[in-house]
Amino acid sequence: MSLTVQNLTRRFGQTEVLRGIDLEVKSGELVALLGPSGSGKTTLLKIIAGLDWPDAGRLVVGGEDWLDKKAQERRTGFVFQHYALFPHMKVRDNIAFGLTVMDRAHRPAPATIAKKVEELLHFLQIPHLADRYPAELSGGQRQRVALGRALAIDPAVLLLDEPFGALDAQVRRDLRRWLREVHDKAGTTTIFVTHDQEEAFELADRVVVMGAGLIEQIGSADQIYDHPASPFVARFLGLTVEIPVTMRAGRAEAAGLDTSALPRRAMADGPATLFLRPADITLLPSPEGAFRVTEIATTGALLRLRMEGPADCQAEAELPRRAAPALSLGQTVTLRPEVGHIFPGSPTPAQPAPAPAPVSLIKESSR
Numbered sequence: 001m002s003l004t005v006q007n008l009t010r011r012f013g014q015t016e017v018l019r020g021i022d023l024e025v026k027s028g029e030l031v032a033l034l035g036p037s038g039s040g041k042t043t044l045l046k047i048i049a050g051l052d053w054p055d056a057g058r059l060v061v062g063g064e065d066w067l068d069k070k071a072q073e074r075r076t077g078f079v080f081q082h083y084a085l086f087p088h089m090k091v092r093d094n095i096a097f098g099l100t101v102m103d104r105a106h107r108p109a110p111a112t113i114a115k116k117v118e119e120l121l122h123f124l125q126i127p128h129l130a131d132r133y134p135a136e137l138s139g140g141q142r143q144r145v146a147l148g149r150a151l152a153i154d155p156a157v158l159l160l161d162e163p164f165g166a167l168d169a170q171v172r173r174d175l176r177r178w179l180r181e182v183h184d185k186a187g188t189t190t191i192f193v194t195h196d197q198e199e200a201f202e203l204a205d206r207v208v209v210m211g212a213g214l215i216e217q218i219g220s221a222d223q224i225y226d227h228p229a230s231p232f233v234a235r236f237l238g239l240t241v242e243i244p245v246t247m248r249a250g251r252a253e254a255a256g257l258d259t260s261a262l263p264r265r266a267m268a269d270g271p272a273t274l275f276l277r278p279a280d281i282t283l284l285p286s287p288e289g290a291f292r293v294t295e296i297a298t299t300g301a302l303l304r305l306r307m308e309g310p311a312d313c314q315a316e317a318e319l320p321r322r323a324a325p326a327l328s329l330g331q332t333v334t335l336r337p338e339v340g341h342i343f344p345g346s347p348t349p350a351q352p353a354p355a356p357a358p359v360s361l362i363k364e365s366s367r
């Protein structure tokens with residue numbers, strides 16, 4: 001079913017946690033809410049489920065006003081990061097639970113429930129787990145069962161709150177692919193909360209980037225990656241190098257920067273900030289270079305360098321180690337961004353880029 005959220009606000013005491021959310025989710029779509037901790041993702045999900053209430057705004061699902069309905073009347077399937085399956089119930093009974101507690105008028109006959117559970121076990125590729133107890137399952141298997149339990153009631157909307165957050169990287173990747181397959185076959189309208197960019201991009205039809213109670217951008221993974229709509233989105237997507245530039249005739253100019261690889265922008269002349277990913281910078285060693293290498297670290301495959309430029313500007317670059325030019329500490333370089341994003345205005349007050357996590361690290365001061 002389609003879902004429409006209009007100008008939704010929610011405040012806890014003095015804190016406005018949702019500050020006017022507008023969102024349209026099409027029937028059968030899988031949308032990821034992506035954002036840092038505290039941006040309001042879970043609050044929005046809880047309001048859709050009927051576990052929390054907004055101060056203002058509208059929530060319409062399948063043409064019905066859901067703010068008029070109690071949680072039990074909404075038919076949402078909810079899976080949390082730590083989903084508490086009933087420990088004393090076998091997997092098949094856990095999956096059947098939502099159906100067995102329906103009121104008499106809607107509850108299917110026991111044989112119909114058993115058939116539905118059997119179908120779901122096969123659909124979710126877990127028939128071999130049917131007679132196990134939750135304690136006999138791995139974390140990934142538990143989340144598959146949790147999804148089965150959420151799907152059993154044929155939800156109008158499926159809500160997943162970091163369902164794979166507690167699992168290790170490989171299991172997460174496997175479950176991600178599995179969930180996409182399940183979603184494509186089941187066709188349930190799904191909202192998936194995560195703070196993991198890769199997970200959101202790989203899974204979702206559209207990604208909704210949230211920051212501090214507002215939607216910063218909505219789009220496909222490629223649209224958001226290639227065209228971040230704001231400095232917030234740029235930073236969140238790893239464009240962590242921020243260099244103050246001056247725009248002149250559509251070109252970004254700054255000491256120590258060779259911007260010849262960047263296309264001209266339709267932007268007014270004046271101060272702006274160039275946002276770069278460390279991997280999108282080519283380093284050109286040069287005695288006239290305005291950036292000085294202050295730190296070199298290696299992860300084996302990659303070389304990570306930190307540099308200091310004019311006016312305390314910090315930059316970080318990441319190059320494949322085998323293809324990197326010979327570089328040493330104290331050396332001066334010119335930075336050539338291959339891809340970058342420019343927003344008007346000066347950078348926010350200097351925030352040091354997080355230190356690289358090296359296998360071996362050479363610091364200027366330790367020489």
Ligand SMILES: Nc1ncnc2c1ncn2[C@@H]1O[C@H](COP(=O)(O)OP(=O)(O)OP(=O)(O)O)[C@@H](O)[C@H]1O
Pocket residue numbers: 012017035036037038039040041042043044195
């Ligand atoms: N019941 C509550 N009472 C007071 N403040 C709350 C309550 N629930 C959430 N908040 C606050 O609202 C803000 C948004 O919380 P929310 O859980 O929606 O964020 P989130 O984006 O899901 O974060 P995370 O990724 O850490 O789960 C946070 O600052 C949180 O402390």
